[in-house]
Amino acid sequence: MPLALLKYGLSSKHREDPHFRWAPELKKSYDVVIVGAGGHGLATAYYLAAHHGITNVCVLEKGYLAGGNTARNTTIVRANYLTPEGVAFYKESVELFRGLSLELDINIMYSERGHFTLAHTDAAMRTARWRAEVNKHLGVDSELIYPDDIARLCPTMNMSDEVRYPILGALYHPPGAIARHDAVAWGYARQAMRRGVEVHPQTEVTDVLIENGRAVGVETSRGTIHAGKVVQAVAGSSSLMARKAGFRLPIRTIPLQACVSEPVKPILDQIVVSGSLHVYISQSARGEMVMGGATDPYGLYSTRSTLDFKEGLMGHMLELFPFMAELRVLRQWAGMADMTPDFSPVMGLTPVENYYIDAGWGTWGFKATPVCGKRMAECVATGTQPGLLRPFALDRFDRFDLVGEKGAASVGH
Structure with a gap:
């Protein structure tokens, strides 16, 4: 063993940097509250802090960190979709995945x-x-x-x-590649926390506070939290959470x-x-x-x-x-x-002002983690629907402008 490494290991001057910096208590209000501490919610929090300087962010999770669909997927990453909109979206995700280990300072075991x-x-x-x-x-x-x-x-x-x-x-x-799903979530969580984002597991959101058609906060199992903006990223519970905010989703x-x-x-x-x-x-x-x-x-x-x-x-x-x-x-x-009916996700703005949605992922949510986090953060920070997310807006179902990706489903539905 090199002498310098041995001296470093035995020295008492170097304090251990904890992997996660948990916040002990909830604050009364945040600029942004994200419901769901899976890969998408954590990635959105990270990009809000890293790319837009919005650090007064709270991520709430009713279970444990990344214990929902992020922990239950089969880790495949690809961009070979059918529609031009879907291909462009997942192409950016693959490009982000390739540099993610370096950006997050964690080995996500990305393997093409x-x-x-x-x-x-x-x-x-x-x-x-x-x-x-x-x-x-x-x-x-x-x-x-x-x-x-x-x-x-x-x-x-x-x-x-x-x-x-x-x-x-x-x-x-x-x-086409695979990656370690836990490492992706842990990397985003750690880097978001280092920038001031708070993550609170075991904190269930029981209701969304709406005043004059706009979201102003959430009710949780640990009390009321006020928020400038609210983002829901709760995977299979998307319809249930949207109902608390007062609108319906075309999701099964x-x-x-x-x-x-x-x-x-x-x-x-x-x-x-x-x-x-x-x-x-x-x-x-x-x-x-x-x-x-x-x-x-x-x-x-x-x-x-x-x-x-x-x-x-x-x-x-x-x-x-x-x-x-x-x-x-x-x-x-x-x-x-x-x-969703067209097998494509729903991202961005909703009928409720200051309430944003990340849902409808079906069987391909993990592979979209980086691009969804990056573009949802842009959507929240600017209050507008980014161009890459425009085809996946919720109102496309009212306009009958669907993005049919059933032909690219790797498993038949």
Whole structure:
């Protein structure tokens, strides 16, 4: 060990810098109150402080830090969407993810693997070709490839014709990546706190205070807090929270389940998705096979898991990757997906003045964490809808100007 490092470690002059700087008490008022301490809420708080100098910010969470959908997702990052609006939005998110470890001073374990969206039908091939052309037009690296290329790039996949759903081709997206979801949330939380933002877990928002059509604060399990502006970022509870603010959302909340296998040595470097089979898989840095499927077919505010999901998922997994037959499932869980009619999120201004919304993420909220935080902070700071968020405004449903992203859903809904 270098002598300088040993002297540093034994010295009493260097005080430990705590990872999180918790505020002991709530203040009576803040410039901005953010409801929801998941990745999106924490990212919004960080960018408000770092980019706009707004530090009198409070983030409220009814549970523990990033314990909702941020802790329950499968960590895939990609930009290969279908609509020009969606591609441009997620392209910026991928660019931000690539520099996030350096910006937040924490290793988010960002790993580009290559993302395959398999096509088993002629219709799926047409959609893959459509997506590839839109992606390339907007500068996103995606292309339609065929079985020979798939076999070369992903040799562990079963490319046999003697299966129920033969693989005809795939949309290949080389920048597709995975990252450590907890590290992303922890990094944003720590850097926001260092800039003066307060984060209060175990603090449930029970009501939104509205006066003359504008939000002025929130009622919590720890008392009343006044606020200049309020932001809701509560994932699957979006409709319930919006109702407290006095308006309705075109959102249906349904469970989305996933599971992981016991860890094994690295064997699957790629991210493999089949929209036709409603499954996706990648291998984590710890060696676990991370697998997910389609959303449940009914609305439910619950994070329970089911045997039916697991049985259906494994049938398709074993067809794609027969080597997994001997693996055991280590754990299984569910999140709550808030689905909009056009499968695109809702961000920005609402009918209530000074009340902002970040909702409708369905199955792809994690991959939007940096760009949503950055652009929502811009929206809150300026009081206007940023250009990148304009297509995802809530009033698009009144104008019938939808952003149809169902064709780019990695799991069928």
